[in-house]
Amino acid sequence: MKEKILFVFVLIFGIGLGFFGWKEWRSKSNSQEPVFVSEWSTSSLKDTNNQEIVLGKIPGKLKLVYFGFSHCPDMCPRALLDMSAAVQELGSLGKDLTPIFISVDPERDSPELLSKYIKQFPGKRLIALTGDKSRLDSLQSAFGAISKKVSAPQLEGGYTVDHTVFLYVVDEQNRIIATYPGNTDGKILAKEIRRFL
Structure with a gap:
């Protein structure tokens, strides 16, 4: 008892x-006090056309950024669906929000693979990016995000990636102005983000 x-x-x-x-x-x-991310204004990554693009020059009043990987079984697809839903929920204001998926698994996530991967998600605004590991590590560190390769022999490639699961809102001044858990519903995200548009 x-x-x-x-x-x-x-x-x-x-x-x-x-x-x-x-x-x-x-x-x-x-x-949240805005946090300037100098790496966002100067770093470049490869898009799905294999073109280097400077992150600070990506269009959109706000960017909704998520670090993940295409082989992620659950949290990443959920986050990308919610990001897409937030853009749709914002209606005409959605044009000012650019959802961005940054792969933390450059070994498997080539621009070609990411191009196919993001077609699974609704809308056409989602941008997927990748790059060399040192550049990705530096960018993640600037966001306070982390990722770690973990052995998993039963999976394709023999590994998975443990990573931070947050959504970051970045403004035109290259500042993080809000952070949300990766499982935040798209409607709630839209309601929160509307305050900044």
Whole structure:
């Protein structure tokens, strides 16, 4: 009986901590101070046409940026669907938001493969980019994002990639002005982003 009471107490305590942690994140997310990302203004990556493009010159008043990889089984497809849904949900304002998928798996994610991959998602605004590992590592670091190759012999290529799962809103001044969890619903994303348009 004591074990059951202790279990319930720990469960309630854990849920409480999670709730207050979420509230803390929400308050920070809504009042985030803009963070200038110099790497965004100077770095270039390859698009799906194998052309080098400077990130700071990508059109759109705002960019919605996600770091992931095409072989990701769940979180990446979900994030890209939500990004596309946010653009659609914004209606005419959607033209001012450019969704960007940056691969953290350059070994497998060639421009050609990414070109095929992003066709699975609705809309035609999604941009997919890749580049050499050192450049990608530097860019991720600037965003406070990380990724790590993990051995998985049962999978294609023998590995997977663990990575940060966040969506970043970047403005025309190359600043991160908001950050959201990668599983944020497209409608909620649109509502949040509308404040900046």
